[in-house]
Amino acid sequence: MRLTLRETIYLLTGWLTLFIIGTDLFVISPLLPLIAKEYGITPAVAGWIVTVFSLMYALSAPLFGWLSDRKGRRLFIVFGLLAFCLSNFSTAISPSFTTLIISRIFAGLSVAAITPLVYAIIGDAALPEHRGVWLSVVVSGHLMALWAGAPIGTMLEQVLGWRAIFIGLAIIAALLSILNFRVWASIQKVDSIEAPTKGxxxxxxxxxxxxxxxxxxxxxxxxxxxxxxxxxxxxxxxxxxxxxxxxxxxxxxxxxxxxxxxxxxxxxxxxxxxxxxxxxxxxxxxxxxxxxxxxxxxxxxxxxxxxxxxxxxxxxxxxxxxxxxxxxxxxxxxxxxxxxxxxxxxxxxxxxxxxxxxxxxxxxxxxxxxxxxxxxxxxxxxxxxxxxxx
The missing domain is CATH 1.20.1250.20 (MFS general substrate transporter like domains)
Known part of the structure; x- marks a missing residue:
């Protein structure tokens, strides 16, 4: 399968976006003991930052999926990345565990507007005979974060501290919001064949x-x-x-x-x-x-x-x-x-x-x-x- 320049940019944008999202998700686990120590709480209590993130994601993802089928995906992906930027910056500067929890709630909300819609927009952009390959490429970006992004983040923490990790993710998310805004301009709205059928x-x-x-x-x-x-x-x-x-x-x-x-x-x-x-x-x-x-x-x-x-x-x-x-x-x-x-x-x-x-x-x-x-x-x-x- 030979890709055009535009198709390569589509895949690279999707891959990078999901790699950063995956890094934010997977890097939390090794950082939990450090976060718990700084706020004077047990690791079990610190684990709530993962729980509230996952819960907010699970509850809000269907809403963004439903909206994107009607209004187009680009708007919500860019909105999600900007919210992801702000929520990670809030995580980095949180003065108390309560504000940290709130920042992770908004992080879960923002990721719900990004991850499934990146999959969907890649599905929209790909030709049917290439859809499997395209989706597999962007999924690999998310999985790459499991064994590459998280360890890199953990190593950087030893030099810069855990808060710097989230500042870095916030900066990259801001840049990715610009990239996604430009790249998906030609696929702003999904062309529905018909209204969703009953049931x-x-x-x-x-x-x-x-x-x-x-x-x-x-x-x-x-x-x-x-x-x-x-x-x-x-x-x-x-x-x-x-x-x-x-x-x-x-x-x-x-x-x-x-x-x-x-x-x-x-x-x-x-x-x-x-x-x-x-x-x-x-x-x-x-x-x-x-x-x-x-x-x-x-x-x-x-x-x-x-x-x-x-x-x-x-x-x-x-x-x-x-x-x-x-x-x-x-x-x-x-x-x-x-x-x-x-x-x-x-x-x-x-x-x-x-x-x-x-x-x-x-x-x-x-x-x-x-x-x-x-x-x-x-x-x-x-x-x-x-x-x-x-």
Whole structure:
């Protein structure tokens, strides 16, 4: 696939935007102990800055998706980036934990206007035969932040302090708002084929339940992965960092590879097949988790198949709901955050009742539910496909 200069700029803009958003999301975890110490609170209390961010995102993303389907996406993406800039600057200068919490609430609101709408506008701009690749590229920007953006931010914190990280993110967001304003000028408004059909929201909610179960299966184990590797595999700090890096590389490659395969053989087949493989990989993790060398390969395969499943399913939603693409992808991101929250709760419950080694098998079973729902869903063929605006 040869890209024109304009298409390259589209993808680069989407990738950079989601990389910065992902960095803001993933860098919080290693900074929590420092934030807790500065404000004189426990790490558990400090964790509320993640909770309120996720809650606000999950609640407001569908609203921005619905509005963008009617008013165009560029306005809300730029608004989101400017709000993201202000909220991160507020985070950096917060004199108390209360003001910090408020700043993260607004950060969640701003990201809800950015992430799903970037996916949607990329879906609008791409030709149908290239949509899978395009979405996989921008998703890889978000995933790259998991193993590149967050560690870089953590290293900068040691030199500049944690507040400087958020000032830097605020400055970059301001610059990205200008870039997004210019780049998406030619695709300001989605050309609807028809008004959303009656009951389409219910169909979308049913469709994104696949993502909710996928997220539970992935994050119930991922949240407690470090704990398991340290307590049961006796990993050192370096080995733990290496395992997370291997997982991150697998996630990025899974996202990128799935895009090309999706465009060749179809979104439905790839999304179902990759989730089916994920079921087996999770079961193998349960069987061989204590195998110190083999576990690296299994972590890589887990991320590879898991994020291939997620990326291909996003492309499937973008294909199946062209008239309400913004709403569909926004609700899909809401389902993702709900799944992550339920996943952490599920993981805690399973470890408490049956121990850590039962967790991969439980997650494999939950992934099976996701796969069955995905396979059972009837193929939805829209009356016409949207063409990118010129």
């Amino acid at each position: 389409s929201v219910l169909r979308i909610i049913s469709a994104v339940s696949v993502t909710a179960f996928w997220a539970i299966a992935m994050y119930a184990l991922y949240v407690f992965l470090g704990t398991g590797l340290v307590l049961y595999n006796h990993f050192s700090s370096n080995e733990l960092a290496a395992s997370i890096t291997v997982f991150g590389i697998g996630a990025v490659l899974g996202s990128l590879c799935s895009g090309r395969v999706t465009d060749k053989i179809g979104t439905r087949m790839v999304s179902i097949f990759s989730t089916a493989i994920l079921i087996g990989v999770l079961a193998l993790l349960g069987l061989f988790f204590s195998a110190r060398t083999l576990v690296y390969l299994l972590l890589f395969l887990w991320a590879l198949t898991g994020y291939a499943s997620f990326t291909s399913y996003q492309a499937r939603l973008a294909e199946e709901f062209p008239e309400t693409r913004g709403m569909a992808l926004a609700l899909n991101n809401t389902a993702l955050y709900i799944g992550i929250t339920l996943g952490s709760m599920t993981g805690s419950l399973v470890i408490t009742k049956w121990g850590f080694f039962a967790l991969p098998f439980i997650c494999s079973g939950i992934a099976l539910i996701s796969c069955l729902i995905s396979a059972k869903r009837k193929r939805h063929t829209p009356k016409a496909a949207l063409k990118p605006s010129s």
